[in-house]
Amino acid sequence: MKSASLIHSLPELRLRHGEDRRLRAGHLWIFSNEVDIKKTPLTFFNPGDQVRVVSDRGHLLGLAYVNPATLIAARIISREGTRPIDRKLIAKRLQSALALRERFAHTPHYRWVFGEADGLPGLVLDRYGDVIVGQIATQGMERLRPEVEAAIRDILNPTILVWKNDTGARTLEGLPKVVEVAWGQAPAELEVIETLPDGRELNFSVALAAGQKTGWFYDQTFNRSVIGRFLPSGARVLDVCSYAGGWAVTAAAAGAIEISCVDSSAPALEHAALNGASFGCTPILHRGDAFEVLSKLAIAGERYDAVIIDPPAFIKRRKEIPQGQAAYRKLNQLALRLLNDDGLLVSCSCSQHLAAEDLLATIQSAARHVDRFVQLLYQGGQSPDHPIHPAISETRYLKAFFCRVTHT
Numbered sequence: 094m095k096s097a098s099l100i101h102s103l104p105e106l107r108l109r110h111g112e113d114r115r116l117r118a119g120h121l122w123i124f125s126n127e128v129d130i131k132k133t134p135l136t137f138f139n140p141g142d143q144v145r146v147v148s149d150r151g152h153l154l155g156l157a158y159v160n161p162a163t164l165i166a167a168r169i170i171s172r173e174g175t176r177p178i179d180r181k182l183i184a185k186r187l188q189s190a191l192a193l194r195e196r197f198a199h200t201p202h203y204r205w206v207f208g209e210a211d212g213l214p215g216l217v218l219d220r221y222g223d224v225i226v227g228q229i230a231t232q233g234m235e236r237l238r239p240e241v242e243a244a245i246r247d248i249l250n251p252t253i254l255v256w257k258n259d260t261g262a263r264t265l266e267g268l269p270k271v272v273e274v275a276w277g278q279a280p281a282e283l284e285v286i287e288t289l290p291d292g293r294e295l296n297f298s299v300a301l302a303a304g305q306k307t308g309w310f311y312d313q314t315f316n317r318s319v320i321g322r323f324l325p326s327g328a329r330v331l332d333v334c335s336y337a338g339g340w341a342v343t344a345a346a347a348g349a350i351e352i353s354c355v356d357s358s359a360p361a362l363e364h365a366a367l368n369g370a371s372f373g374c375t376p377i378l379h380r381g382d383a384f385e386v387l388s389k390l391a392i393a394g395e396r397y398d399a400v401i402i403d404p405p406a407f408i409k410r411r412k413e414i415p416q417g418q419a420a421y422r423k424l425n426q427l428a429l430r431l432l433n434d435d436g437l438l439v440s441c442s443c444s445q446h447l448a449a450e451d452l453l454a455t456i457q458s459a460a461r462h463v464d465r466f467v468q469l470l471y472q473g474g475q476s477p478d479h480p481i482h483p484a485i486s487e488t489r490y491l492k493a494f495f496c497r498v499t500h501t
Contacts, residue, residue: 158233
């Protein structure tokens with residue numbers, strides 16, 4: 094009765110006529126232009142307030158938190174009208190997410206929570222053994238942070254919890270960029286273990302404070318693990334936008350005789366060298382802008398049996414699609430010029446606004462420009478610890494095309 098009373102006391106966020114269709118189909122976002130601001134003005138709410146979302150006819154659609162200052166005005170967390178958004182609900186979602194990862198993960202190294210896809214909008218948690226690194230991207234989840242921390246203790250009770258809240262999304266939400274330790278002592282380095290199909294384990298080290306995102310790109314774990322199936326024998330491999338050398342070192346473990354890494358970050362390349370050394374190989378390091386480095390390598394006559402390009406997102410907004418697609422085309426052209434006949438191109442994009450078919454068309458266009466013939470061998474997406482919410486296309490963002498490249 095207490096919970097029901099609490100929920101009934103929540104303010105109402107009423108939608109305009111017909112704006113409930115997308116939510117009924119499963120989406121969790123409510124845009125500001127979908128709100129009936131005459132009946133429930135957004136200015137009435139404070140950032141992070143919890144609300145009951147109702148249709149224009151007054152039918153309850155779920156419980157959400159709001160931010161009146163952003164385009165996404167509210168995000169639904171619960172469809173039930175009898176359960177409040179609290180520590181107990183969050184713990185249930187965390188437990189469900191953990192059970193999924195433990196089903197397929199060989200070691201405790203994975204993305205534990207992937208925001209909306211795990212029913213916790215605005216929250217990301219990555220697990221590095223007994224260390225959890227999290228990011229909170231919204232005002233609503235920031236308000237729930239004490240409950241999130243308590244639920245993490247309830248479910249996993251890790252030794253260390255670090256909030257690496259330094260993403261641009263927080264600026265849009267009116268939140269400060271900050272790195273904080275909830276408990277424990279933040280390590281300088283994070284240890285990552287990835288497992289190959291034959292059961293061998295690869296150990297990686299990456300910086301926490303100076304690292305990108307939450308430290309590691311778990312979304313490429315599965316794609317990296319299968320590269321050995323497509324590598325030519327005794328391959329020379331070039332890993333472009335390599336970060337800490339995840340692709341290159343995995344290729345070495347799969348039989349590559351030489352690996353090279355390209356990145357603009359000196360600390361990233363230092364870790365690539367360390368990670369290569371831990372496996373018994375010494376990567377050749379090229380620091381600089383990927384486009385410039387690849388151009389210089391081509392002029393120098395360098396050729397490789399496999400080139401992996403895994404750049405940061407060139408397209409962050411729809412209006413950037415034309416220029417972003419041109420950048421992907423240019424980078425693929427440069428990579429193709431460096432490939433030996435019968436080589437392997439692994440071309441990736443983490444730009445959510447670039448459709449898979451458009452990336453493939455871009456690769457084909459680049460191939461025709463340099464007189465190469467491309468055959469698509471395998472199409473990969475994000476690893477299963479980044480599940481896709483079928484109603485939310487934004488949760489499906491990663492593309493990875495494995496292509497055989499020959500001369501025309």
